[in-house]
Amino acid sequence: MNITIRELQIKVAQHMTQPNMKTDDSKLRNIVMQMNMGQGKTLVILPMLAVNLSSSNSSLVRIIVLKSLLPTNHQSLGYKLGGLLNRRIFPFAGRRDMNFNDEQLNQILKRFRQGLCNYDIILTSPHYKK
Template identity: 70%
Template sequence: MERALHFANDNKWDEFKNESSHIPYSKWIPSENMSWLILELEMNITIRDIQIRVANHMIKPNLTTNNSTVQSIVMQMNMGEGKTSVILPMLCVSLSSSNSSLVRIIVLKFLFPTNHQSLRYKLGGLLNRRIFPCVCRRDLNFTNEQINRIENRFKRSIR
């Protein structure tokens, strides 16, 4: 409601109408996905319908072509619709729900500090998810010792 009031005060009536028409929890049941509910509490937000649809589609794409599941998907959203700030943390907590999975996020170098800090804040609190940065570039040549250290680090991060 705060956002709706902000838009009304700024005479942004299209945004106000869009914001006030949002009905929380109409596209998902919080008791079935507690990690998303905790994420909402941690971030002081309400996850929007479009964010739920995108996250669910990315977690379990239900596209088929010639009776075979499509392995790659492409989606597009407008700026400001919560791709990095909302959907990415939703995907992280969903995909890392078992103790045997490790989620890898690839980020451009100049975005790394901001994204790393944001994910640590959103996932490290009540959700108690750890973030292990691993900066890598295509032009790096690793020795066997370095590869073994990276592998051991990934194995430790799963525990």
């Protein structure tokens, strides 16, 4: 796989993972940036952020995309992170109104724990967060 990472993409990824915050409040950890279409947000920056956050964190990384973009993003991230770094992208489509039995809940919990150990990444949409 050939990939070219531009200087702007590196700066954005660095800013998102190591922000230069003007506060000492450790609870303020949200970072927002805006970029134009075609600047590599999904294909370059997102995979870099996902790998960085999942490698240096003791929690699962969750990527939230529009429901219509789930299949495309799953394929793209799976190709880049799965093929290159052996990271699994776990699509999760669970809503609060779904009725799970104990066995299903245990399977989900087992999969999340397994994902945490393997540095896997969860892919979902706002539709499934409700």
